[in-house]
Amino acid sequence: MKKNLLLVLTLLTTSLFAATPTEITIDLKLDELDYVSGERVRGVIDVKNLAPEKVSVGYPSSKDRLFVEVYRSSDMLQLERTNERPFVSPFRVDANEGQKLEVFLASHYALQTQGRYLARPVLVHRGMRFEGQYRAFDIVPGMKITNALQMFKNHEGLTREFELVHWSRKGREHLFLTATDRGASERRWRAFDVGVMMRITKPIISIMPGGEVIVLHRSGPDSFIRSEFWSLPDALEFHDRQRVHDPETAAQSSVQEMYNKGGGVKPADRPWWKFW
Numbered sequence: 636m637k638k639n640l641l642l643v644l645t646l647l648t649t650s651l652f653a654a655t656p657t658e659i660t661i662d663l664k665l666d667e668l669d670y671v672s673g674e675r676v677r678g679v680i681d682v683k684n685l686a687p688e689k690v691s692v693g694y695p696s697s698k699d700r701l702f703v704e705v706y707r708s709s710d711m712l713q714l715e716r717t718n719e720r721p722f723v724s725p726f727r728v729d730a731n732e733g734q735k736l737e738v739f740l741a742s743h744y745a746l747q748t749q750g751r752y753l754a755r756p757v758l759v760h761r762g763m764r765f766e767g768q769y770r771a772f773d774i775v776p777g778m779k780i781t782n783a784l785q786m787f788k789n790h791e792g793l794t795r796e797f798e799l800v801h802w803s804r805k806g807r808e809h810l811f812l813t814a815t816d817r818g819a820s821e822r823r824w825r826a827f828d829v830g831v832m833m834r835i836t837k838p839i840i841s842i843m844p845g846g847e848v849i850v851l852h853r854s855g856p857d858s859f860i861r862s863e864f865w866s867l868p869d870a871l872e873f874h875d876r877q878r879v880h881d882p883e884t885a886a887q888s889s890v891q892e893m894y895n896k897g898g899g900v901k902p903a904d905r906p907w908w909k910f911w
Contacts, residue, residue, distance in 0.1 A: 658685035661767045663703065663738075663756040669773040671802055671811045672747045673826030676740040676772065678703075680723060680756050683733040690760055693725030700759040701736075705744045708751035708771065714744045747823055749774050777802045777811055777826075783840045785848070790868045793819040797848065799838050807831050810838055810852050812864070814871055824871045829862045830854055842866070847874075857881045 665678040680701070684690050691697040702722050705714045722743060723736040740746060740754060752774065756767040777800030785795040794817045801808050810832040814824040829850055832838065836859075838852035848864040863875040 659683070659690065659758065659760055659765050660685075661701075661756045661758045661765055663754060663767050663770050665754070665770055665772050667772070667804060669775050669802070669804075670746075671777040671800060671813070671826050671828075672749065672774050673813050673823060674741065674811075674828070675825055676746055678738050678740065678754070678770070680736045680738055680767075681733065682726075682728055682736065682758065684728040684730060686760075687730050688761065689730065690728040690758070692727075692758075693721055693723070694727070697725070698761075702757055703738060703740060703743070704755045704757060705740060705746075706753045706755075706769075708753050711753075714752075716743050717745055718743060741825070746774055749776055775802060776800070777813070780810075780838055781840060783842055783848075785842045785846075785866055787868050790819065793817075793868060795866060795871075797840055797842070799840055799850065799852075801832060808834065810850075812840075812848075812850055812862070814866070827862075827864070827873060829876075830860050851879075853881075854878070 660683045662681045663678050664681070665676070670676050680703070682690065682701075690699055692699045692701045706712065707714065720743070722738050726734055726736060728734050746752065750773070751771060753769040753771055755769050758765045780799045780801060782796060782798045785797065787793050787795075796815050796817060798813045798815075800811050800813060802811065803809075808831065810829050812827045812829055816822040816824075829852065831854055833853045833855065835856075836853040838850065841849045841851075843849065846866050848866045850862040850864070851859055852862075854860045858881060859879040861877045861879050862873070863877075865872050865874050
């Protein structure tokens with residue numbers, strides 16, 4: 636009887652220690668519900684470690700792994716990775732601690748095709764697989780506004796087509812810049828969200844001889860946003876962003892300010908009984 640009781644206690648203790656790693660949880664939260672084709676699809680992975688062992692990923696001595704699986708929603712076909720780069724920066728999480736990690740899904744999967752996708756974070760610790768919930772997101776084309784073509788002097792056969800598209804995000808219209816190489820290269824560059832736009836004025840895109848790409852769009856009733864990019868044969872980078880006042884409304888504001896500083900127009904000083 637004592638031997639049986641001892642065996643039961645031993646099995647119970649072993650099962651408790653074996654169940655400890657299941658107390659590791661992982662979750663993924665995406666910034667948006669839909670992304671314009673070419674966006675980086677940013678998310679945050681939340682790892683919580685309630686087990687006694689340390690979780691370690693990305694270091695030379697690390698035995699754990701973290702990655703995100705992406706599936707096509709229509710048929711649950713898993714997408715193949717485009718590279719073997721780590722999904723997140725190296726990290727360690729001690730027992731009873733947690734950590735949030737930034738991830739860009741489009742850096743690991745080809746997410747240009749329109750449609751709905753499902754993403755699931757996975758952490759492999761001590762040979763066990765811990766999965767987070769599926770998170771759905773859509774890839775959308777955006778509504779085209781205008782385009783422009785860039786040609787490179789010393790790279791014959793290479794052109795770059797820029798498009799300005801808009802899409803509603805959280806109830807507000809956003810403007811996006813997309814770029815695709817033609818000819819010698821067929822590369823699709825990442826899409827940039829240049830900010831909230833108003834449809835009062837049509838956005839403008841200008842390509843300078845030095846490779847600067849200027850996007851000017853109305854962001855409010857009295858202001859514009861000027862976004863500058865550097866476009867070279869092997870690079871496309873965001874450089875600067877400035878808020879510019881609308882010249883017409885700015886002039887009206889200046890006149891109003893001068894009027895206020897001058898005290899406005901004073902009424903004629905006449906006795907109340909004189910009506911002439």
